[in-house]
Amino acid sequence: MTESSAYTKRKYVAQEVEDFDNLPEIKNIAKVLKGRGRNLHFVQNEKGEQFLASMPTKFRKHVWVRRATAPPVSRKAPKAKEVYKRSKDHCNVGTIGHVDHGKTTLTAAITKVLAEKKLSKVKTYDEIDNAPEEKKRGITINSAHVEYSTENRHYGHTDCPGHADYIKNMITGACQMDGAILVVAATDGPMPQTREHLTLAKQIGIEHVVVYLNKADVADPEMVELAELELRELMTSIGYNGDEVKVIVGSALCALEDKFPELGKDSIVKLMQTVDEFIPTPKRSFDFPFFLPIEHVYSIPGRGTVVTGSEAEIVGYNKYYKTIIQDIEMFKKSLEEAHPGDNCGALLKNIKRDDVRRGMALIKPGSLVPTDVIKAQVYLLDGKEGGRKKAMITESQGIIFCRTFDCNARLDFDSRELLMPGEDCSMTIRFIKPMAIDKGSRFTIRDGAVTLGTGVVTEIEQPMGPKEREAFLRGKTKKQKEAQQARLNELEEIARKKIAEKELEEA
Numbered sequence: 215m216t217e218s219s220a221y222t223k224r225k226y227v228a229q230e231v232e233d234f235d236n237l238p239e240i241k242n243i244a245k246v247l248k249g250r251g252r253n254l255h256f257v258q259n260e261k262g263e264q265f266l267a268s269m270p271t272k273f274r275k276h277v278w279v280r281r282a283t284a285p286p287v288s289r290k291a292p293k294a295k296e297v298y299k300r301s302k303d304h305c306n307v308g309t310i311g312h313v314d315h316g317k318t319t320l321t322a323a324i325t326k327v328l329a330e331k332k333l334s335k336v337k338t339y340d341e342i343d344n345a346p347e348e349k350k351r352g353i354t355i356n357s358a359h360v361e362y363s364t365e366n367r368h369y370g371h372t373d374c375p376g377h378a379d380y381i382k383n384m385i386t387g388a389c390q391m392d393g394a395i396l397v398v399a400a401t402d403g404p405m406p407q408t409r410e411h412l413t414l415a416k417q418i419g420i421e422h423v424v425v426y427l428n429k430a431d432v433a434d435p436e437m438v439e440l441a442e443l444e445l446r447e448l449m450t451s452i453g454y455n456g457d458e459v460k461v462i463v464g465s466a467l468c469a470l471e472d473k474f475p476e477l478g479k480d481s482i483v484k485l486m487q488t489v490d491e492f493i494p495t496p497k498r499s500f501d502f503p504f505f506l507p508i509e510h511v512y513s514i515p516g517r518g519t520v521v522t523g524s525e526a527e528i529v530g531y532n533k534y535y536k537t538i539i540q541d542i543e544m545f546k547k548s549l550e551e552a553h554p555g556d557n558c559g560a561l562l563k564n565i566k567r568d569d570v571r572r573g574m575a576l577i578k579p580g581s582l583v584p585t586d587v588i589k590a591q592v593y594l595l596d597g598k599e600g601g602r603k604k605a606m607i608t609e610s611q612g613i614i615f616c617r618t619f620d621c622n623a624r625l626d627f628d629s630r631e632l633l634m635p636g637e638d639c640s641m642t643i644r645f646i647k648p649m650a651i652d653k654g655s656r657f658t659i660r661d662g663a664v665t666l667g668t669g670v671v672t673e674i675e676q677p678m679g680p681k682e683r684e685a686f687l688r689g690k691t692k693k694q695k696e697a698q699q700a701r702l703n704e705l706e707e708i709a710r711k712k713i714a715e716k717e718l719e720e721a
């Protein structure tokens with residue numbers, strides 16, 4: 215084959231990759247390419263298949279693509295898409311826990327063990343953690359979605375990242391869960407992200423957690439016992455019933471490698487029996503208009519029913535688009551109708567990839583007016599619960615995480631200036647952009663790497679008018695800032711004294 219014949223000219227649509235938040239693996243490659251005057255682009259062919267290609271910085275619509283990197287063109291008629299059959303109740307679970315404690319290994323092991331009963335397709339460790347399909351489509355690679363069934367239920371399983379840097383993705387992943395499998399390595403016992411993931415799971419509203427005490431193949435019985443004891447204590451301190459929680463001891467790696475069945479395969483069978491028994495299928499509400507929070511091309515559990523051909527609106531981050539739902543898929547199977555709790559993807563008419571971002575919501579037209587002002591009841595975590603030891607002062611800034619969105623906001627307390635750790639109060643929260651949020655939504659407030667508190671929306675207020683918004687975004691004048699700083703110093707002093715007194719009392 216000559217060099218020139220290795221290229222094909224086709225009308226591919228290319229779009230530069232700009233957001234690397236969920237593509238850390240290619241971020242460095244993109245940097246190197248940039249130095250050479252080339253950029254990474256998502257390229258889409260006539261069939262809608264997407265892949266990544268490096269191209270000169272300038273955007274071009276007609277691109278030369280190496281044959282090897284272009285998707286193979288099948289001469290056969292395309293296979294009819296499998297249809298999702300609703301023969302069992304559907305439940306969303308997932309693995310949470312500290313980095314390297316074995317979440318992905320366990321996810322792979324569950325699919326392997328259930329595949330022996332033809333209840334799942336085997337997903338290897340690499341398929342889950344490397345998700346080439348996801349990379350190709352330019353969606354998140356940090357939390358992976360797999361499906362499997364037991365005799366009783368069909369499961370959507372989200373494997374969350376454990377690393378502290380990816381907490382944002384963990385929150386999005388955990389929002390989809392009706393119950394969680396907490397993975398703890400018996401060799402380490404509970405670690406910082408074990409606590410953080412549990413705290414966040416509790417705040418998001420995950421009431422049912424089953425524990426898999428992993429790596430029992432390399433931990434001696436005393437270590438396993440100690441890890442279990444520490445974990446039960448930790449869970450109690452976070453508000454779970456640590457004494458009653460179900461703990462399954464085993465080794466995901468042994469299950470994956472077909473070694474020591476009593477530690478491996480048998481523990482996975484026991485784990486899934488426990489999940490079946492102790493994580494109840496939530497009652498789904500069909501009465502509300504549909505609301506699907508967007509996580510790139512995936513949607514996470516919503517309410518109401520979505521039918522293909524439905525008109526819909528995309529709202530959030532001060533954007534509004536009208537669209538039509540052309541197709542719905544769940545785990546690559548076609549759905550006629552999406553039900554609340556389905557982990558589905560929707561194909562939307564006349565919507566460009568860049569129009570939509572994580573955190574927006576696909577809703578029934580007119581069912582929700584996005585707002586930038588809400589009233590909420592907020593609880594400030596104390597140090598023992600994974601929060602800060604510091605008090606929070608009115609007019610503080612924070613990042614609000616709600617379903618799949620995160621947005622900067624200002625917190626103005628109602629009728630007080632100080633909120634001590636362990637206390638709660640009502641407040642008005644102003645977002646920097648109108649967001650898709652409704653009464654009763656639960657959210658988490660974070661500041662950098664720390665979870666500050668948790669809240670629930672009590673009222674949806676009218677969005678700010680243009681003048682109010684402009685003033686809000688402009689911030690305070692120099693004089694106002696100086697006056698505020700002086701008051702802040704006074705309040706911080708009061709808070710310090712209060713905390714010192716409390717610590718003295720406790721001692």
Ligand SMILES: Nc1nc2c(ncn2[C@@H]2O[C@H](COP(=O)(O)OP(=O)(O)OP(=O)(O)O)[C@@H](O)[C@H]2O)c(=O)[nH]1
Nearest residue numbers: 313314315316317318319375376377429465466467
């Ligand atoms: N000995 C032993 N090693 C295990 C076991 N389970 C997982 N591992 C190893 O632990 C390491 C981390 O496993 P992962 O499954 O990637 O951990 P993770 O929790 O998914 O990690 P993150 O997704 O990065 O948070 C890998 O080298 C696994 O082979 C086990 O049961 N026994």
